[in-house]
Amino acid sequence: MKTAFAVALALMASITISPSAFAKGPSGKALFQKHCASCHANGGNMDNPAYTLHKKDLQRHGVQTESDIIKRMRHPGPGMPVFSKKKISYTQAKAIAKYIMETYNK
Numbered sequence: 001m002k003t004a005f006a007v008a009l010a011l012m013a014s015i016t017i018s019p020s021a022f023a024k025g026p027s028g029k030a031l032f033q034k035h036c037a038s039c040h041a042n043g044g045n046m047d048n049p050a051y052t053l054h055k056k057d058l059q060r061h062g063v064q065t066e067s068d069i070i071k072r073m074r075h076p077g078p079g080m081p082v083f084s085k086k087k088i089s090y091t092q093a094k095a096i097a098k099y100i101m102e103t104y105n106k
Contacts, residue, residue: 028099031092035083036100043104047079053104066097073097 026034039046043053051057063069070093073083083093 025092026095028095028097029103031088031096032099035088036096039080043100051077053100055105058105066094066101069097069100070094 032040040053045051045053051061058064058068063072070090072080073088073093073096074085076082088096
């Protein structure tokens with residue numbers, strides 16, 4: 001019995017689980033593609049070219065953090081739809097914001 005337990009414990013210890021195995025739902029990139037890319041393809045802006053997702057434009061408009069992006073998603077300006085908490089959860093909005101910061105805010 002002790003041997004079987006020791007073997008099982010050794011097997012469990014040798015299994016490596018990547019952090020992404022615990023991820024819930026679609027990635028930030030997938031969520032961006034679903035909700036944002038139609039207007040913000042490649043970080044641009046189809047409706048207003050002055051409001052791209054690139055660093056210089058984000059900074060010019062006071063968007064410097066992931067929280068700032070989420071605020072814009074929840075309370076956008078003219079031309080952008082509202083992404084309510086019912087449509088995009090906080091976790092999903094955070095994933096989108098992180099993707100934008102990592103991809104376009106360089």
